Amino acid sequence: xxxxxxxxxxxxxxxxxxxxxxxxxxxxxxxxxxxxxxxxxxxxxxxxxxxxxxxxxxxxxxxxxxxxxxxxxxxxxxxxxxxxxxxxxxxxxxxxxxxxxxxxxxxxxxxxxxxxxxxxxxxxxxxxxxxxxxxxxxxxxxxxxxxxxxxxxxxxxxxxxxxxxxxxxxxxxxxxxxxxxxxxxxxxxxxxxxxxxxxxxxxxxxxxxxxxxxxxxxxxxxxxxxxxxxxxxxxxxxxxxxxxxxxxxxxxx
Amino acid sequence: xxxxxxxxxxxxxxxxxxxxxxxxxxxxxxxxxxxxxxxxxxxxxxxxxxxxxxxxxxxxxxxxxxxxxxxxxxxxxxxxxxxxxxxxxxxxxxxxxxxxxxxxxxxxxxxxxxxxxxxxxxxxxxxxxxxxxxxxxxxxxxxxxxxxxxxxxxxxxxxxxxxxxxxxxxxxxxxxxxxxxxxxxxxxxxxxxxxxxxxxxxxxxxxxxxxxxxxxxxxxxxxxxxxxxxxxxxxxxxxxxxxxxxxxxxxxxxxxxxxxxxxxxxxxxx
Numbered sequence: 110x111x112x113x114x115x116x117x118x119x120x121x122x123x124x125x126x127x128x129x130x131x132x133x134x135x136x137x138x139x140x141x142x143x144x145x146x147x148x149x150x151x152x153x154x155x156x157x158x159x160x161x162x163x164x165x166x167x168x169x170x171x172x173x174x175x176x177x178x179x180x181x182x183x184x185x186x187x188x189x190x191x192x193x194x195x196x197x198x199x200x201x202x203x204x205x206x207x208x209x210x211x212x213x214x215x216x217x218x219x220x221x222x223x224x225x226x227x228x229x230x231x232x233x234x235x236x237x238x239x240x241x242x243x244x245x246x247x248x249x250x251x252x253x254x255x256x257x258x259x260x261x262x263x264x265x266x267x268x269x270x271x272x273x274x275x276x277x278x279x280x281x282x283x284x285x286x287x288x289x290x291x292x293x294x295x296x297x298x299x300x301x302x303x304x305x306x307x308x309x310x311x312x313x314x315x316x317x318x319x320x321x322x323x324x325x326x327x328x329x330x331x332x333x334x335x336x337x338x339x340x341x342x343x344x345x346x347x348x349x350x351x352x353x354x355x356x357x358x359x360x361x362x
Numbered sequence: 363x364x365x366x367x368x369x370x371x372x373x374x375x376x377x378x379x380x381x382x383x384x385x386x387x388x389x390x391x392x393x394x395x396x397x398x399x400x401x402x403x404x405x406x407x408x409x410x411x412x413x414x415x416x417x418x419x420x421x422x423x424x425x426x427x428x429x430x431x432x433x434x435x436x437x438x439x440x441x442x443x444x445x446x447x448x449x450x451x452x453x454x455x456x457x458x459x460x461x462x463x464x465x466x467x468x469x470x471x472x473x474x475x476x477x478x479x480x481x482x483x484x485x486x487x488x489x490x491x492x493x494x495x496x497x498x499x500x501x502x503x504x505x506x507x508x509x510x511x512x513x514x515x516x517x518x519x520x521x522x523x524x525x526x527x528x529x530x531x532x533x534x535x536x537x538x539x540x541x542x543x544x545x546x547x548x549x550x551x552x553x554x555x556x557x558x559x560x561x562x563x564x565x566x567x568x569x570x571x572x573x574x575x576x577x578x579x580x581x582x583x584x585x586x587x588x589x590x591x592x593x594x595x596x597x598x599x600x601x602x603x604x605x606x607x608x609x610x611x612x613x614x615x616x617x618x619x620x621x622x623x624x625x626x627x628x629x630x631x632x
């Protein structure tokens with residue numbers, strides 16, 4: 110069964126067409142990367158899949174159910190693109206991660222042993238077990254990103270949707286993240302993630318959907334680095350052209 | 363204790379105690395989503411409700427509850443739509459509320475001192491009818507916040523994630539808005555409409571300097587709010603100043619002490 114099935118989806122935000130007739134299907138157990146340049150519509154696509162952006166045209170089913178009638182939200186986990194955990198009041202790592210269980214709990218039930226186990230497990234997956242009692246604000250950016258992922262994992266979702274989980278994250282955190290996602294994927298979970306740089310995630314990805322100007326440019330096996338790009342130790346840098354042509358006499362800089 | 367010899371003081375102290383507990387319970391969620399000034403806005407709008415009550419010769423507390431709930435819902439709708447002009451829309455609502463109230467109260471033949479009582483609190487103004495309303499509403503606010511604590515924390519932490527978790531985000535947001543509106547009107551008699559927001563925000567700002575967790579901040583702020591509220595009322599009785607002023611000055615002093623303690627602690631730890 111497909112986890113997400115978007116057919117001819119068009120999304121308009123603030124009067125601008127961000128996605129145009131996009132069709133993407135994600136099957137159970139798949140690990141899909143959404144790639145593309147800035148402004149190609151990657152974030153809009155994943156937000157649409159989890160029901161945060163309304164469709165102007167087209168259809169979307171989630172676990173086989175049309176989105177409007179979908180109620181099994183605990184099957185989804187979502188990690189938005191955030192620079193930090195946020196919030197004006199201090200909160201501990203444990204509290205933030207535990208809030209990922211909220212959708213699974215009925216109002217008057219106390220936090221059970223199962224709930225606590227899921228939270229502990231999620232913290233372990235992202236390597237932050239020893240930080241559960243610390244205020245989130247005292248963690249580094251990469252660690253806070255891991256907290257956000259642990260929050261989603263704590264809900265024990267069948268599919269995890271992540272928006273740029275590796276942006277601005279240190280190498281250690283990227284490796285931990287790859288481990289956690291690999292673990293989820295090995296246990297039959299599905300992963301959809303937006304990425305700019307794949308880094309250590311590259312080996313996990315089974316399929317890549319490349320967007321360009323709000324349309325699907327390609328959908329298939331992930332692009333392999335070629336030539337010296339694939340060489341170990343290659344630093345992926347794109348030098349930008351000078352804004353001004355060099356001056357003839359070297360005086361006007 | 364001569365202070366307890368007067369009926370109005372006993373009523374005032376009970377009101378101050380409950381309001382002191384209830385205001386920071388809402389305030390924590392407002393601070394969490396960086397909406398500290400929302401309480402102020404609702405206070406301004408509630409003033410029109412008070413004016414309406416005075417003009418219609420019914421209970422001003424009751425009309426203020428109705429008008430401020432309407433105002434809070436309107437503010438929440440503007441916030442949700444988050445237009446570029448959102449903050450101007452809010453400002454217009456605030457000014458309109460204050461202006462409307464001042465005109466309505468004057469039209470009803472109200473005096474300047476009655477006006478001052480609503481704006482900055484007044485010791486003698488809590489009638490036994492008011493007290494019943496204040497006690498009931500504060501308890502309802504406190505109970506609601508506790509029952510929905512988990513959901514409210516999740517929504518205030520990240521609205522998008524709460525949506526995808528299947529939480530009733532709009533309902534929860536309205537719950538905070540209506541809770542804030544009710545708290546404003548409940549606190550109006552003791553702290554006054556212009557200072558009620560301070561009782562929602564200052565205890566939270568104080569406790570979070572020293573606390574690590576959300577729950578710790580929430581419970582600590584409620585406790586501190588109650589102490590400051592009652593303490594300020596006692597102070598206002600002996601110093602013969604408006605209770606709103608003494609409660610807020612006392613709270614701000616507490617904030618200052620906590621800020622110094624926090625910075626000393628930081629240095630010692632280092």
